[in-house]
Amino acid sequence: MKLSGLYLVTKDYYNRNFFNIVEESLSAGVNILQYRDKTNPYNIKIEAGRRLKNLAYKYNVPFIVDDSPVLLDILDADGIHIGKDDPPFEYIKERFPGKIIGVSTYGDINLGIKYERLGADYIAFGSFFKTSTKDDAEMCDINILNNASKFNIPVFAIGGINTRNVDELLKYKISGIAVVSAIFDAANPGEATRTFLEKLRKIL
Numbered sequence: 001m002k003l004s005g006l007y008l009v010t011k012d013y014y015n016r017n018f019f020n021i022v023e024e025s026l027s028a029g030v031n032i033l034q035y036r037d038k039t040n041p042y043n044i045k046i047e048a049g050r051r052l053k054n055l056a057y058k059y060n061v062p063f064i065v066d067d068s069p070v071l072l073d074i075l076d077a078d079g080i081h082i083g084k085d086d087p088p089f090e091y092i093k094e095r096f097p098g099k100i101i102g103v104s105t106y107g108d109i110n111l112g113i114k115y116e117r118l119g120a121d122y123i124a125f126g127s128f129f130k131t132s133t134k135d136d137a138e139m140c141d142i143n144i145l146n147n148a149s150k151f152n153i154p155v156f157a158i159g160g161i162n163t164r165n166v167d168e169l170l171k172y173k174i175s176g177i178a179v180v181s182a183i184f185d186a187a188n189p190g191e192a193t194r195t196f197l198e199k200l201r202k203i204l
């Protein structure tokens with residue numbers, strides 16, 4: 001499964017327009033979809049997650065869940081993204097063989113090295129720019145991306161990325177970028193997706 005390019009991470013599910021935005025972005029060519037939802041109870045997450053997985057598969061895109069091995073299991077998603085407050089990597093690796101595991105490495109190269117050795121499928125550095133999506137996001141110096149080529153697994157950048165500042169990140173040897181608001185809050189999510197993909201095409 002291809003793990004590079006434009007990675008769409010969702011906002012919390014709250015209305016029907018949510019699925020329209022996701023589908024507009026998928027039909028415009030987004031490469032990976034993650035369901036990230038910090039507020040809804042499990043019954044809603046399961047319902048929304050099933051619809052998102054169907055959408056992702058319609059467009060032949062990997063479907064990843066955020067944080068929760070329970071959701072990974074129930075939805076039979078392709079993988080999970082975990083960070084420092086989530087269940088341990090080793091547990092997920094053993095309990096869910098064959099699933100994609102992505103790990104947040106914030107601004108810490110050594111974390112990246114550690115999780116590549118442990119068998120992570122990709123890592124994500126960030127936040128590179130100010131974000132209003134994640135309250136407790138740590139800021140990360142862009143120079144950390146000078147190390148991106150040392151990794152043999154895909155390296156993603158995340159945090160406050162938009163169609164104007166993305167060029168700063170594309171100078172580095174990253175595999176892709178992960179975005180929430182730049183697509184979810186765009187006047188035209190399909191157009192925003194195409195703009196990102198056009199810029200990414202130059203490096204990928």
Ligand SMILES: Cc1ncc(COP(=O)(O)OP(=O)(O)O)c(N)n1
Pocket residue numbers: 007009034036066067081082083084085086102104124134156158178
């Ligand atoms: C692709 C990607 N990168 C980073 C994150 C952040 O994960 P985490 O640090 O666990 O923070 P939360 O998303 O759980 O608030 C991500 N979800 N996806």
Ligand SMILES: Cc1ncsc1CCOP(=O)(O)O
Pocket residue numbers: 009126127130131132133134137158159160161178179180181182
């Ligand atoms: C999940 C996450 N992890 C680090 S920053 C961030 C939020 C990214 O959202 P946005 O693209 O809207 O800044």
Ligand SMILES: [Mg+2]
Pocket residue numbers: 066067081082083084085086
């Ligand atoms: Mg998390």
